[in-house]
Amino acid sequence: QVQLVESGGGLVQAGGSLKLSCAASGRTFSSYAMGWFRQAPGKEREFVAAINRSGGSTYYADSVKGRFTISRDNTKNTVHLQMTSLKPEDTAVYYCAANRISGTTRYGDYNYWGQGTQVTVSS
Numbered sequence: 001q002v003q004l005v006e007s008g009g010g011l012v013q014a015g016g017s018l019k020l021s022c023a024a025s026g027r028t029f030s031s032y033a034m035g036w037f038r039q040a041p042g043k044e045r046e047f048v049a050a051i052n053r054s055g056g057s058t059y060y061a062d063s064v065k066g067r068f069t070i071s072r073d074n075t076k077n078t079v080h081l082q083m084t085s086l087k088p089e090d091t092a093v094y095y096c097a098a099n100r101i102s103g104t105t106r107y108g109d110y111n112y113w114g115q116g117t118q119v120t121v122s123s
Contacts, residue, residue, distance in 0.1 A: 002025060002028065002029065002098050002112050003025040004022055004023070004025075004114035005023045006021070006094065006116060006117040008117060010119070011122065012086055012119075012121055012122070013121070014122065016121070017085075018086065019080060019083070020081040020083065020117060022036075022079045022096030024078070025077070026077070029077040030054075030074040031100065032098040033050060033098070034099075035048075035098075035099070035105070036048040036070060036079075036081045036094060036095065036097070037110075038092035038095065040089075040092040040093075046061065047061050047105040048081070049061070050104065050105055051070045051071065051079065052103050053102055055074070057103060061105075064083075068083050079096060081094070087121060088121045088123045090119060090121050091119060091120050092119060093118050094117050094119050095113055095114055095115075096113070096114040097110035097114070098110065098111060098112040
């Protein structure tokens with residue numbers, strides 16, 4: 001089992017950058033693939049980015065490709081989401097998630113979730 005805690009959200013102007021972090025508990029972090037999802041008010045939770053267990057493969061939603069970068073540090077049990085060129089439509093609660101199916105972008109494949117961190121992009 002793994003517990004996840006996100007941080008780094010906040011208010012930023014359009015075109016700006018933010019870096020989200022997710023700290024995981026437990027000694028088996030490297031056995032989990034990790035993902036970031038987001039949920040805007042009135043909308044379903046959607047996939048943003050994922051990274052496999054080793055960090056060697058990454059996956060992105062088309063809407064963030066080229067602007068967001070997911071990375072992980074298995075020595076520190078952390079996963080990050082570097083967000084650049086932010087747009088008002090990126091405004092959402094961002095969730096970190098873990099699963100044992102490497103590379104999946106499907107919400108239902110993720111077993112563990114953090115509490116979320118709010119990202120607000122002003123125009």
